[in-house]
Amino acid sequence: MRISELSTATGVSVASIKYYLREGLLPEGQRTSATQATYGEDHRRRLGVIRALVDSGVGIAATRRVLAALDAPLAGTNDLLGEVHGAITPEVEATPDLDAAEAFARRVGWEPGACDPQVLAGLARALQNLDRAGFALSDDVVDAYADAAQRIATAELAGVPTDSPEAAVRYVVLGSVLMEPVLLALRRVAEQVASGRRFGGAAGAGR
Numbered sequence: 001m002r003i004s005e006l007s008t009a010t011g012v013s014v015a016s017i018k019y020y021l022r023e024g025l026l027p028e029g030q031r032t033s034a035t036q037a038t039y040g041e042d043h044r045r046r047l048g049v050i051r052a053l054v055d056s057g058v059g060i061a062a063t064r065r066v067l068a069a070l071d072a073p074l075a076g077t078n079d080l081l082g083e084v085h086g087a088i089t090p091e092v093e094a095t096p097d098l099d100a101a102e103a104f105a106r107r108v109g110w111e112p113g114a115c116d117p118q119v120l121a122g123l124a125r126a127l128q129n130l131d132r133a134g135f136a137l138s139d140d141v142v143d144a145y146a147d148a149a150q151r152i153a154t155a156e157l158a159g160v161p162t163d164s165p166e167a168a169v170r171y172v173v174l175g176s177v178l179m180e181p182v183l184l185a186l187r188r189v190a191e192q193v194a195s196g197r198r199f200g201g202a203a204g205a206g207r
Contacts, residue, residue, distance in 0.1 A: 001038060001039050001040070001041070002036070002037075002038060003029070003039065003069075003104060005019055005039075006044065007048070009044055010044055010047045010051070011073075012047050017047070020047070020151065022051055023052055023064070024064070025046075025063060025064060025067060026043060026047065026050065027042070028045070029043065038122075041144055047165045048066075048170060049169050050063060052085065052169070052174055053066060053173055054090075056177040057088075058087050060171075062086075062088075065083060065086075065087055066083050066084055069167060070165050070166065077160070077162075077165075080168065081168065084173060084176075085116055085119055086118050086119065088173060088177065089116070089118050089119050093188060094203070095121055096121055096128055098112075098120055098121065100124060100131075101120050101121070101124035101127055101128045102121040105120070105123075106147035107142070108142065108143065116195075122144045143180070152183070156175060156179075158198075159171070160172065
């Protein structure tokens with residue numbers, strides 16, 4: 001298909017496709033003349049991955065990093081998904097002290113070394129915010145959070161497509177970006193339900 005047809009098939013503008021070609025994110029098409037090229041199904045799938053990343057707020061450099069992992073012949077699914085998580089995790093200017101996060105991970109039975117440092121840094125920042133606010137979680141609450149997170153992660157990863165790396169990347173990117181707000185909303189709904197069961201009162205009384 002021509003670039004205009006690729007644009008129609010993917011919903012990505014011709015200008016954006018040309019930009020991705022210039023940046024080396026999208027491979028060149030098969031040249032038919034000095035100014036014309038044709039594109040195939042591989043280009044359509046690659047554009048789907050690029051758009052999933054870019055539309056989720058991932059920058060060009062991080063997108064290139066994910067695509068490089070995608071193209072690495074020896075990259076396993078675990079390594080690929082680690083690159084995706086690292087790419088969609090916001091970066092900060094200063095890396096926080098990871099000691100508390102590593103201790104937290106060990107306490108709930110996770111091995112810190114199995115997690116990308118950038119992702120672990122997100123946990124470290126969250127724990128630092130708790131400490132600054134003087135808010136301490138009991139071991140029971142920590143265990144409940146960790147158990148719930150592990151069960152959610154296991155269920156989500158069971159659904160990762162195995163038919164193509166591109167589909168796996170799209171699943172993880174969209175699942176992370178779109179489902180995290182759902183998790184927050186579910187937590188708040190569940191807390192209102194639990195509050196009603198413990199403290200009584202009419203539904204919605206906490207509004």
